[in-house]
Each structure stands twice: as C-alpha cells, then as structure tokens.
Amino acid sequence: MRISRIQGDGGEPHSHLFLFADVTEVQRLSGRLDQSERHEAVGLLATGIAHDLNNALAPILMAAPVLRDGPSESARATLIETLEKSATRGAALVRQILDFANAPAATVRDIDLRHLLRDLAAILESHAPEGVIVEALFPRELPTVSADPVRLHEALMCIGTNALEALHAGGTLRLNAAERMVDASEVASIPDAQPGKFVRIEIADAGEGIDPAKRDSVWEPFFTTRERSRHFGLGLPKARDIVKEHGGFIVMTSTRGVGTSAKIFLPARNSGDAGAAPLFVPEPAPVAESAAGGRQILVVDDDPAVRDLTTAILTRYGYTVVSMDDSTEAVKLFSERTGQIALVVTDVNIPNLDGGQLIAVLQRLKPGIKVLAMSGVDPTRAVKDSEPPAASEFLMKPFKIEALIGAVRRLLPDEPKAGG
Secondary structure, eight states: OEEEEEEOTTSOEEEEEEEOOOOHHHHHHHHHHHHHHHHHHHHHHHHHHHHHHHHHHHHHHHHHHHHHTOOOHHHHHHHHHHHHHHHHHHHHHHHHHHHHHHOOTTOOEEEOHHHHHHHHHHHHHHHOOTTEEEEEEOOSOOOOEEEOHHHHHHHHHHHHHHHHHTTTTOEEEEEEEEEEEEOHHHHTTSTTOOOEEEEEEEEEEOSOOOOGGGGGGGGSTTOOSSOTTTOOSOHHHHHHHHHHHTTOEEEEEEETTTEEEEEEEEEBOSSTTTTOOOSSOOOOOOOOOOEEOSSEEEEEOSOHHHHHHHHHHHHHTTOEEEEESOHHHHHHHHHHSTTTEEEEEEESSOSSSOHHHHHHHHHHHSTTOEEEEEESSOOOTTTTTSSSOSSSEEEESSOOHHHHHHHHHHHSTTSOEETO
16 A cells, blocks of 8 residues: 655645555565575576586596506606695585585674675676676675675675676676775765774676666566576675665666766675684694594494595594494494494484484493594584584584594593604
8 A cells, every 4th residue: 555645735634645545465476586696696506516527627637547647756746736726616515505505594603704705706607608707895894794605605695696787798707805984975976874993895797888768677576687587686685685684775876888886885894804703614723643542433424435534544644443334233333342442423314223323322321421422414403503512522424534533533532642
C-alpha cells in the first residue's frame, strides 16, 4: 500500500490517494530469479575452481614421469619443490571450497580482507575475456573487518563480474583496498553512510560507463543493462544489501567513455592485521628433524597411501608405530595393547565404526587416551566440537610433515628424544 497526500490549488492538503497492489506473484518471481542468479554464481565459481585445480595438478602429472627417469640431483630438487608447491596450492583451494561449503549462515568473525581479495582477484582473472587485464593492488597491512566471508565474497563477486562484463571490448579492471576515514560532511550526500574508520575496497573498470539516466537504477531489482536472457538484475541490489548487513555502504560513480567505479566501505576494526582471522589456518613453523623413542602409536586409516606414509614418517622420527585399515580390527588390537599404546592417530571417515564411534570405544577401554583425528573434510561434531572434545587435536588433510610431528610432540611431550 502506498499513500500520497493531494494538495489543492492553494497548497492546502484536501485528500489522500491510496494505491494497493498484490505483490504475491512479484515476490514468487523474485525468489525464482534470485535462485537463477545463485546458480549462475555457482557455475562461475565452479569454473574458476576447475581452472585453478587443474593448474595445481598439471605440474604434478608432468613432474612424476621425469622423476621416474632419474634426473640429475639439482633437477630432482627443483621438481620436488615444484611438487610440494603444487600440492600446497591444491590443498589451499580445497580448504577454500570447504570453508564456503560448510560455513553456516551469518558466520561473522574478524577477517583479514587481503586473503579474500586475493582470491577474488584470482577468480576474476581466470574469467577475464581475452584482452582484459585484472590489476590487483593491496597494502601490506589493512585493518580487519567483522564479516561473514561467504556473504561478503558473494557481494564482491557480483560487483566484480558486472565490472568484467563491462569490458567486453577489452580494457583493465582494477581491484584495490585502503584504510579510509569518512567524516560527517561526506555522509550527508551518501545513502546509508555513517562517519568513522572504514576499509574501502574499489572495483573499477575502464568500460563504456553507465548512461547518466540509468545510473540510479542499477540498485533497483530486475534492472539490468546486460542481456535480459542471461541476467535478471538482482546481483547489484543483493550486493548492496549484503554490504548494508555488515554496516557498510557502496558509492558508485560512472563516466561515459571512461568507466565505472564501485567503492565498497566496510567498518574497520583493528589496525594492521592484528587479531585477523585468516580464511585458512596457516601451517606451523617447521620443526627440527629428530628421533623419539617410547610407547606405541596406533595409526588407523583405510587409505593405504595415507596410512603407509603416516606410519613411515612417524617411524622415521623414532616412534614405534602399528597401523590398521579397519576400525573394528583397530579396537581388537587396542584392547590387546592398552598398556602400550599412548596415542591413536585416526581418520574420521573410516568404514564400520566412524572416527567418533571409534574414539568413544577406545576411551571406554582406556579413559584419557590421547587421539589425533584427521580428515579430508570438515571434522564432525563428534570428534572436534563436542564437549569435552573427543579428539585431543585435529589435522586437516593434506598436511605437511611438520604439522603431523608437531601435533604428536604436543600430545606426547614426555617422550624421550634421541639424537636431539
């Protein structure tokens, strides 16, 4: 319902006009089109993931046969370094996917925007048409922002893909960020703006610009300057709503023949990167190679490659290891060696008893047994987030040797170390 006051010739109000509209069908259509926009965004993200993952796997596939042929010492060292970097790159990509797939709604936390912006720049670059250059420039330090990284990534992707499509004839897309103070005199002319300290993200294209008559309409639902068969005009309004949810605002400027700039302002929290929660957990610092003798470690994993390598690494560092590929067999062995096994290293997703069930059985057999759980996906509540936690520590696969040995040493600090 909309109500308008009608004035007479002398300026005095003499009546009101009531307009009623049934918006049921519009809302239903809006939901369907919003879902279509989401499918489009998922398809774009999936293409970028496939591109990046193939780039990570290609060096591994190419280096393996070269290593098999017995290259020189220097060439082998270079290839091994390439393999490690490629595997690390692929692992980071998988963790990113899991972060987005498993994050619940409104998972707000302090984040360092540089991680998110570098990821955004990489995706935009992988989708840039021929002749389009993506330039990304970020300072070494940025204040943190309190945000849901999934929602914020969605908003920036909407704005970024709009900027890319404005460059159908080639050109440059610029992505940068900086700390910015907004004073009271500026907010008067900016809708939804508040004075204060912000992180300002700019996504700018050198395209044709937006017609001045249409400039204010870009934030209206269903308005689009692009091909109607492919786009429904919900991307930018949705992006603005997400930014508003985070206490921020967007300023868009456009000049015909010069291009369009979208400046996204998000309230800043800490200076520099103090207190920032990165999108991915960094690897611990390398530990010096040493040997450690003592009680036994039981390794349980149904993947033979992971099980054998984990056993070999722990053995190399001086630990006595027994390994099993089946949880029920592991319980049987554990019951026979309860007094000897000091630590259990187990995968979460294993046949028969899963990781949480296995740990529960082992803890009944030996209360207080230390458990290092591993998984290639997000851990279940049964092993990580229960009260008290069923597992003493958790490792996300794939992990480096330093991460494994560091976790084992934290769980078995009293183990005698031979050879320093």
